[in-house]
Amino acid sequence: MSSFYKKSIRDWMDAQWPNGAYTETAIWLDLNDYAGFGKGAGETVWATAPPVLTVRHMQHYGDLDFLNESLHHHIRWFAFLNLNFERGMKDKGFDVELNNYTGGGSGLGDWLCLPERDLFLTHTAFYMASGRCMAYIAKKLGEGGLYRRGLELANRIKARISRIYLKNGFDDFDFPKGTGSATPGPEMSLFTKIVPGEKRCAVLKNWFHRKGEIWFGDEENRFLAELDPSYSMEMFKSGELVKRNATHFAMAWSQWQGFGEGMLSIRYSLQTLSDNGFHHIALQKAAGVGFGTPEYMLRHNATTLWESWWRSEDLYSRNHPFLGALAEWMTSSVAGVSLYPTTTGGRKVLFWPRFPTSATMMKYASATQGSAVGDFSIGWRFEDLSLSQSKKYNSTVVKIRVRLAIPPNGNAVLRLPVPLSTGATVSIRHSETIFDYSKAKIEAQSACTNRRKARLGFPYSWEYNRTKRKWYKLRSGKAIGTPCESFLFGLANLGVKWSNKQNITDAVYLREGYPVTSGIYDVLVDDWELGPANIMGKGRVGNIPEYTRNSFDIGPYCKDEATWNWDPNDATHMI
Numbered sequence: 001m002s003s004f005y006k007k008s009i010r011d012w013m014d015a016q017w018p019n020g021a022y023t024e025t026a027i028w029l030d031l032n033d034y035a036g037f038g039k040g041a042g043e044t045v046w047a048t049a050p051p052v053l054t055v056r057h058m059q060h061y062g063d064l065d066f067l068n069e070s071l072h073h074h075i076r077w078f079a080f081l082n083l084n085f086e087r088g089m090k091d092k093g094f095d096v097e098l099n100n101y102t103g104g105g106s107g108l109g110d111w112l113c114l115p116e117r118d119l120f121l122t123h124t125a126f127y128m129a130s131g132r133c134m135a136y137i138a139k140k141l142g143e144g145g146l147y148r149r150g151l152e153l154a155n156r157i158k159a160r161i162s163r164i165y166l167k168n169g170f171d172d173f174d175f176p177k178g179t180g181s182a183t184p185g186p187e188m189s190l191f192t193k194i195v196p197g198e199k200r201c202a203v204l205k206n207w208f209h210r211k212g213e214i215w216f217g218d219e220e221n222r223f224l225a226e227l228d229p230s231y232s233m234e235m236f237k238s239g240e241l242v243k244r245n246a247t248h249f250a251m252a253w254s255q256w257q258g259f260g261e262g263m264l265s266i267r268y269s270l271q272t273l274s275d276n277g278f279h280h281i282a283l284q285k286a287a288g289v290g291f292g293t294p295e296y297m298l299r300h301n302a303t304t305l306w307e308s309w310w311r312s313e314d315l316y317s318r319n320h321p322f323l324g325a326l327a328e329w330m331t332s333s334v335a336g337v338s339l340y341p342t343t344t345g346g347r348k349v350l351f352w353p354r355f356p357t358s359a360t361m362m363k364y365a366s367a368t369q370g371s372a373v374g375d376f377s378i379g380w381r382f383e384d385l386s387l388s389q390s391k392k393y394n395s396t397v398v399k400i401r402v403r404l405a406i407p408p409n410g411n412a413v414l415r416l417p418v419p420l421s422t423g424a425t426v427s428i429r430h431s432e433t434i435f436d437y438s439k440a441k442i443e444a445q446s447a448c449t450n451r452r453k454a455r456l457g458f459p460y461s462w463e464y465n466r467t468k469r470k471w472y473k474l475r476s477g478k479a480i481g482t483p484c485e486s487f488l489f490g491l492a493n494l495g496v497k498w499s500n501k502q503n504i505t506d507a508v509y510l511r512e513g514y515p516v517t518s519g520i521y522d523v524l525v526d527d528w529e530l531g532p533a534n535i536m537g538k539g540r541v542g543n544i545p546e547y548t549r550n551s552f553d554i555g556p557y558c559k560d561e562a563t564w565n566w567d568p569n570d571a572t573h574m575i
Contacts, residue, residue, distance in 0.1 A: 002061045002372075005053055009066075012050040013073040020080030022047040035107040037088030038080065043108045045264070048126040051077065051133035052575060058140065059571035061372050062345025067137050078134050078150070085127055094120050098164055098175045103182045110183045112308045112322060113262030114215065114253045114292065118182040120175065121161070122264065125188065128157040129575035135568050140344070151568060158194050165189070171202040172209065180210055183261055187268040190276070192575055197564030204276055205547060205554045212254040212541040214242060215291055219311040220251045226464075227471050239540050240290030253292035254540045257284055259309060260292060267325030274333035276557045279354035279417070281535065281544075282333065283361050286326060290540075294326065298458050303480060335367030336402075337378045340413060341572035346371030351404055351516075352415040353380050358533035359393035366486030374407025379486025382528075394532050397421075402523035403488035405437070406516060413513035414523070418556065421529040426508045427501040431520040435494050437487065444487035457481030491520070498522060511560065 011026035017040045024032055024042025035043035051074045058067060090096075092106040101120060109122035134150030137143075165173045172178075173186035173195060186203045189195045195203050224232065224241075232249050235241045239257065244250035253260040261269050273282035289295045292309045300311060307320035332338035336353025339346055349369055356362055364381035383399040406412050416426060455477035463474045501524075507514050537544035546552065557563070566573055 002057065002063070005057050006063075006066055009050050009053050009057070009070060013070060016073055016076065017041070020076035022050055022077050032108060037084040041080070041084075044081075044085075044123045044126045045108060047077070048130050048133075048575075050074065051130055051137070055133050055136050055571045055574060058137075058344055059339055060346050062347070064140065067141055071137060071141065071143075074130075074134065074137065075146070078130055081127055081130055082153070085123075089120075089123065094123075098177075100177075101175050102177050103175070110262035110264045112316070113183045113265065114260035114309060115213065116182045117262070118175065118178075118184060121165075121184055121188065124157060124161055125184075125192065125194065126575060128154050128161070128194075129192075131157065132566065132568070132574045136571065136574065139568055147568070154566075161189065161194050162196055162199075166196075166199065170206065171199060172206040173199075173203045180206075184265045184268060185210060187265060187272040190272045191268045192573055193564065193566040197561060200564065201554045201558040204272075204558050205552070208256075208537075208544040208547040210255045211538075211543045212252055212256075212258070212260060212292075214244065214250045214252045214541065215310070217251070217310045219313060220291060223311070223462075223471060224249060224251070226469055231471070231473070235290070238289060242540055251291040252541045253309065254285075254288060254290075256281060256535075256537055256542075256544055257540055258288035258290065258292040259285060263322040263325075266323055267328065270325070270329040271333065274329065274354045277417075277555075278547075279333060280357040280361075280533075282329070282354075283356055284535070286329070287361065295458075298478075298481065299460070299462050301461050331367040331369065334362075335365040335378055336380065337367050337369045337376055339369065339371070339572070342567060342569040345373070347373055347409070348411045348413070349376045349406075350413050350415065350513075351376075351378055351402075353378065353402060354417055355380070355382075355400060355528070356533075357420070357531040359385055359396075359398070359530055360533045362483075364483070364485055366488070371407075371410070373409045375405070376407065376410060376412060377403075377405040377486070377488060379403045379488040381485065381489065392530075394530060397527050397529050400525040400528050401489075402521075402525070403486065403491075404516065404521040404523070405488060406518045406521075408518045410518050412516050414516055414521075415511070415513045416508045416523075416525065418509060418511060419525070419528055420531060421527070422509075424505070424508075424525060424527045424529070425503065426505045426523065426525050427503050428514070428516075428521060428523045429498045429501045430516075430522070431496050432499050433495060433497045435496065437491060437494060437520075440490040440494060441487045443490050444485065448482075448484035451484055452479040452482045455479050455482070488520075496520070511556070 012022055015023045015026050015028045019038055021038050021041035023040055024046040028040060032043055041047060054070050103116040103118055105119040107119040107123055109117040109119040131150045131154030135147050138147035138150060168176050172180050173189050174180055186207045236249055241249040242252045270282045297306050304319040305323050306318050307316040307322050333354050336351055338350050340348040340350045359382050366379035368375050368377040380400060380402040383401055385398060457478040458481040459477050460473045460475045462471050464471055504514050535544055
C-alpha cells in the first residue's frame, strides 16, 4: 500500500499548477474547478489530499525520504492558500463574520449528505489542516521556521472558527444563523480538536439536539407506492417508516438511528461518539435499519458500499469508497485496534475496544491492523452468557475476555472503557511461551468459511415481482454479514503457558493507557455490568432529550484535559 499511496501523491504533484495549486483529482480533469480559488485549483477539501495523505503515509510507513521529496510541493500549496484563500472565500460570497450565512455555498464539502452542507466550515477546516500538515512534516524534518509558520496559521484559523461558531451563545458550534442541522456539525470540530477544551462537554451535549428528516427521494417513493400495505405497517412498527400524514407512510433519515452524514462526517460522528463515551449510540447508528443505513443497502442486495444513501438508479455508483469510514470505525472502535495517533512507521498501536452496553447488540468482535513491523490483532467476547437467559442481556453481569497479539518490535497501549459499576476488576497476563499461531488462524478461517456457507448473515432481501408490480421480502439467508470469532480464541491446543495475572483495575478507572510490548496477552474484565441496548430518544426523526438535560453528566471523556488540544505529532486528529 505504501507504493500505491506514494504514486497517488506523486500524480498530484505532477499535476500541480505553476501557481502552486493542487488539482481536485490526479490527473486534472477540469472537474469542479469552480469550487477552488484559482486557475485549476481543486476544492479545498479535495486539493488538500496530497499533504494529508503524506502525513498519514508517514504515520503508517515512517518514510522520511518521501517527506523530503514532497515538501517543496506542499510548501507551494501552502503558499497558494495563504495568498488566495481569504479573497477566494469573499468572492464566493462568504462574509468574514458569517453574519448573513445560512448554509451551503460554493464547494463540495460533506458530499452527498442528506441535510444542508456547511461549506464554510469544510473549506476553512481543511485550510487549517494544510497548516497542520506543514507543521507536522516540518517538525519531522527539523525545519523549525516552517514548523512555527504552519502551526501559527493552523492555530489562528482554529481560533477564528471557534469564535464564529460559538458567538451565537448556544454552545452548539454552529454558524450564527444556523439551525443546528448543517453538516459537518460539531462532530468534526470535536474530533479535530477545534472546539476549545472548556466548551467540549457543552458542545457534545448540545449535539444531541439534532434531528433527522423525512426523505422524499424518487426511488424511495416508488418503492413505497409498490409495496404491499402489510409490509408498510410492519416497517412502521419496526421504526423504518414514519407517518407522513393520516394515510401515507414515508422514509426518513435518522440522526441517531442511522445516517444523514456524507463522506466526511460519517467518520467524525462515529469516532466522536465512541471516543466520548457514547459508543452505544454509534452502534445504534451503524446497526440501524431502513433508509440511510448500511442495512438498507444490504436489503437491496448490495455487496459493496454505494456512493449515496439513497437508491440511485441512474447517476451515483453502487461500488464507491465515499462512505467507507464505517470500516475504519469498525476496526478502531468496535474491535478496538488502530495506529497510535503519534506513531510513525506503524510501530505502535492503540488497543481501545469499546464494548456495547448490551449483549443483544453484539457479543464479540475482532480485527487486525497491518503495519510495517507486522500485524497487530485483537479479539474480544462476552463470556458467561446463556442463550436461555437472553432476556437478561440488558441487565446481567458478565465477564469480557480480550486477547491481543503484538508482533516483534511492536509496541502498544491498551485502553479499556470505564465500567458502568464500581465493582468490576481487570487483570492481564501474557504468554510465556513462543509459538506459531498460524494453525489457529487456519482453523478460525475454516470455521468462518463453514458459517458463511451456512448463510448466517442478513436474513432477507427486497425483490420485485414484475408481474404483480410489487415489492416483496425474499427470506433467504446471506453469507454477507455472517459473524466470526477471532483466531485468538483458538490458542488452547497450542501449548500456551500464561504468566501470573496482574491487576490493572485502577488504570482502567483512571482512563490511563497500559503499555504492552510484543507477545500474546489475555485480559479479563470481571463483573462487567450490562445495560439497555438502545436509547431511542424521540423516535426515528427525533433527538435524544435524555442527554441534553442540565442534570445529565456528559463526562468523563470530554472533561479530560489531555485530549483538548491537537498535538503536532498527531496524524489521526489533524483533520
